Structures are given as C-alpha cells and as structure tokens.
C-alpha cells in the first residue's frame with residue numbers, strides 16, 4: 202500500500218514557500234531572488250503537544266535538535282547550493298523534520314518552482330529538468346497542492362497544467378490560491394468558486410503576506426464569507442489532514458479486501474493440500490524420529506536369535522563343506538573311508554585335523570562380523586527410506602552413531618565368543634539327538650552339493666555339446682592312438698577337464714551320501730568314518746554358542762541403545778532451533794507446507810491488525 206504524501210508545486214514566486222511556512226507557522230525556507238529550490242525538501246511535521254519549544258532535525262546533517270529556525274534556513278541554503286551549477290536541480294531530496302505543538306502530522310514535499318522562461322544566466326535545460334523532477338513526484342498517487350497566485354490568470358498556472366496532466370479529473374489536487382490580497386475580493390471569490398477548472402477537493406484561498414494583519418483583513422471580507430468558500434491557513438491544514446485520512450481509509454479498505462482474498466486463497470490451499478493438518482518444524486523432526494525408531498523397532502523384532510542362528514549356521518556349514526572337500530573328497534583313498542577304516546589312525550588323525558580347522562577358523566570374528574554387517578546393512582536401508590531421503594546429513598549421522606554403538610561392542614563380543622568355544626578346540630561331545638540332527642542336515646547338504654554338481658555338468662554339456670564333450674573326455678582319458686589325428690581346442694579341453702572333475706566329485710559325493718545314510722553313520726561313535734556329520738555337529742555347537750553371546754553382548758545392547766541415541770543425538774539435545782528449521786526445509790514437501798502455513802499465520806495476523814485499524818478509523 203502506497204501511503205500518499207503531499208507534494209507542493211507552483212511557479213517561482215507563486216508563494217509556495219510562504220504557504221509551507223504558514224502551515225508550519227515558522228519561517229525556515231531560504232528565499233531571495235537568486236535562490237531557486239534545487240532539491241526537493243521532504244518536510245515531515247510531527248505534532249508534539251508536550252513540547253515547550255519547537256525544533257527541527259536535518260537527519261542528513263546530524264541528529265541534533267535545531268531550535269533556531271534561522272539555522273535551519275542556513276543549513277537548507279547550504280544543502281541546496283551543494284548541487285553543482287551545471288546540474289541545476291537534483292533528484293536527491295533534503296530531509297527535514299519539524300517537531301512542534303502547533304503542526305499537524307503531515308509529510309509535505311517542496312519541489313523547485315516551475316519557471317516560465319530561462320534567464321540569461323540559467324542553463325537552457327533548467328526548465329525541462331524542473332518539470333521532469335516535479336512530474337516524478339506528482340505521477341505517484343500523491344496529493345497535489347497546486348499553488349497559484351491570485352494575480353495571475355489560472356489558465357496560465359503551471360501548477361494546474363502539470364496536475365491536470367496526471368490527475369485529469371482533479372481527484373487528488375487541491376488548488377491553493379495565494380496573494381488574494383492583491384486582487385479585489387469579488388474577483389478573488391470568483392477564483393475560489395472556480396467552475397472553469399473544477400477540482401474535487403476544491404480551492405482554498407490564503408494570504409501569506411508579511412503584514413501580520415493582512416490575512417485577517419482580506420479574508421474577512423464579506424465576499425469570502427458564508428458562501429461555502431474555503432479560506433485561511435487553518436482551513437488548509439484541516440483540509441490536508443482530512444484528505445490524507447480519507448485516502449488512508451480507502452487505502453486500508455482496499456488493502457483489507459486484497460488481504461482477505463489472499464487469506465481465503467491460502468486457507469483454501471492449505472485445506473485442500475494438507476487437510477488443515479498443523480505442522481511445525483519441531484513436529485516434523487519429532488515425527489521423523491518416531492518413524493526412524495518405529496522402523497528400527499520393526500527390524501529389531503524381526504532380527505532375533507533365530508535369524509542370526511540361520512546366518513551363522515549357513516556360513517559355518519559352508520566352511521564344513523570346504524574343509525571336507527579339501528581334506529576328504531580330494532583324498533585319493535576316499536572310497537576306502539568305510540566301516541573297515543573305523544580304527545584306522547590315518548582317518549582318525551584327519552578327523553582331528555578337520556575339527557581343528559573348523560574350530561580355529563576365527564569363529565568369533567567371522568560370526569560377529571556377519572551379524573554386524575547384516576545390522577549395518579539394515580541400518581543403511583532404514584536411514585535411506587522416506588523422509589530421510591531428503592536429509593543426507595541426518596542419514597550420515599544415523600549411520601555414524603550406529604557404527605559407534607556397534608564398534609564399542611564388537612571387540613568384546615568377538616573375544617567372548619572365542620573364549621567360550623575354546624573347549625571345542627580340544628574335544629566336542631554330543632548326544633544322540635544332536636548327532637542325528639547333524640546327520641539329517643548333512644544328508645540334505647550332500648544332496649544339495651550333488652545337485653550343484655549336476656547343474657554345473659549340464660551347463661558344460663549345453664555349452665559344448667554332449668558328444669563333443671564325450672569325445673574330448675575320452676581323448677583326454679584314453680589318449681588312444683586312434684584319436685591322434687583329431688584336434689581339440691584348448692577351451693574344449695579345459696571344459697572336458699572340468700566336467701571330468703565334476704563327475705569324480707559327484708561320484709565321491711554320492712558315495713559319501715550313501716555312507717551318511719548308512720546304519721554305520723547313525724551312531725556318533727563311528728565318527729571317524731562319518732566326518733561330514735561330525736563336523737556338522739561341531740559347527741552346530743559353535744553356532745549355538747556364538748549366537749548366544751552375540752545376542753546378549755551385541756544385539757540386545759544395540760537394540761537398547763539405538764532409540765536412546767536418536768533422542769540424544771538428534772532430538773532433544775542434538776539440534777538447535779535453526780538446525781530444526783533447516784532440517785524441515787530440506788524436505789521440499791514440508792518446506793512448502795511450512796511456507797504456506799507461515800503465510801497463513803502472517804496474513805491472519807496482518808488481517809486482524811488491519812481490521813482493528815479500520816474499526817478505529819471508522820469510529
């Protein structure tokens with residue numbers, strides 16, 4: 202909303218300065234024949250009823266109160282003359298504030314007077330410059346005070362000509378007729394009653410002659426009285442105040458309308474898009490942390506003993522298969538590992554060696570790291586989902602402190618597991634149930650291995666063709682002279698070698714499967730010839746022990762600490778007010794919602810202040 206100012210325009214010597222001084226009630230404007238106003242003067246009058254002595258302030262000079270108005274005049278002269286001769290006029294206004302009990306609250310802008318013709322010593326463009334400067338002020342929505350001397354025909358008034366260009370209907374122009382004492386009262390009254398150049402705000406007649414009786418004597422003539430004509434400086438003051446107020450009021454009403462429709466629009470949007478749900482940056486942070494904790498809780502309840510047991514068992518069983526492959530299935534005498542070998546020291550020694558390989562493979566580190574990796578994989582997943590996709594910093598923080606919690610527990614957990622499995626490095630006993638369980642699992646695992654062998658074999662067959670493969674294998678195995686002339690590519694030979702190996706492995710595995718299924722392997726006392734089952738039983742024991750300690754030492758601790766760390770690091774102590782606001786803004790959806798909500802709050806606030814102002818004004 203543009204608050205209007207009162208802009209004073211008129212020709213040189215029309216009496217502009219005198220009118221302004223009359224409104225203020227003091228002389229403070231520099232005058233004289235050579236003295237042209239070169240800069241606009243922004244004159245702010247501040248009604249100060251308590252003041253014993255009136256004063257002025259020129260903020261561009263200093264904040265000092267100037268009580269001597271002669272001083273103000275000198276300052277203004279100086280500031281005016283500071284405009285270089287060749288520039289003639291400057292757009293840069295001089296600010297002057299006057300505090301007095303006898304002035305109304307008004308802002309007036311005094312502009313350089315229009316000149317009719319340039320005198321010899323004035324630059325040619327002075328006239329245009331002045332006109333342009335005045336134009337700038339009167340084209341805005343300001344109230345124009347057009348000062349016209351009574352002794353000059355209104356048709357020639359520069360001020361009225363200029364104001365009519367920007368305010369053709371005369372809606373915001375007040376005509377001020379000066380020097381009424383220089384014309385006879387009847388002609389004077391005719392001017393004030395002007396019908397040739399009507400102005401909605403009318404004409405006001407004043408006399409600002411130095412003669413202290415002049416004012417009263419002229420204006421008290423019957424020609425000016427009782428006909429609804431407006432005369433006198435105080436009438437001028439009143440009119441200015443009323444005009445300002447009514448413009449202000451209509452401005453406020455317009456502003457109120459604009460504000461209300463904007464507010465309606467924003468309220469509607471908020472309702473439609475967010476169902477009026479209230480949100481603050483703080484509530485968003487709290488909700489986000491809740492989501493994080495919930496997701497973590499869901500994960501924690503799905504990741505217990507059973508799950509880590511499965512993981513560790515699978516890893517150790519793989520280890521068992523590796524050990525068996527290395528120590529047994531690759532042994533050239535493997536087909537002799539049967540009932541006859543029960544007390545054979547070679548096989549007995551092998552079993553001890555195999556068990557040692559398994560128990561000394563770093564079960565503590567292996568199993569704990571496995572669980573930690575799974576844990577961190579899930580933490581990463583949790584911290585990447587909505588709404589954290591928008592909060593990379595936060596995500597990093599979550600991973601950081603999760604890592605810290607885990608790290609604190611990692612070493613002690615590894616040590617605990619290793620310590621507890623130590624006895625197994627010397628001997629592992631089991632009951633028949635444990636043995637039969639291991640036997641069942643071994644049979645399944647061997648079957649799976651055979652299936653894998655079959656799959657690999659058929660893949661090779663598919664790749665090179667069954668008959669090619671057979672020929673190549675025969676060639677490799679027989680090296681018969683008949684095949685001398687046939688050429689096999691190195692690639693095919695490599696495949697043939699692999700296939701032959703797989704067949705051997707399958708044969709061994711089938712044999713071992715048959716053995717494991719046999720009656721002999723039903724009893725743990727025959728473990729020497731059932732190494733797969735024995736090692737599986739050992740891995741099972743290792744798994745149970747590892748799971749127990751990892752659960753207590755690591756998982757339970759992490760599950761307990763994580764939500765607390767969220768509170769400490771992220772919620773209650775971790776984030777400053779600015780960080781909370783910044784966090785919320787990172788999410789574009791929330792940023793928009795908050796922005797809309799803020800806009801609504803501000804508009805509501807402004808609207809309530811405005812309606813108060815309007816009520817006051819209307820009453």
Ligand code: GDP
Pocket residue numbers: 211212213214215216217218219220232314379380381382383407408409410411
């Ligand atoms: P400005 O150039 O428009 O600011 O005009 P001034 O206020 O300086 O007035 C120019 C001359 O007209 C001065 O000598 C004033 O004394 C004189 N003057 C101003 N108002 C009146 C008035 O109402 N009656 C008479 N007789 N002279 C006036």
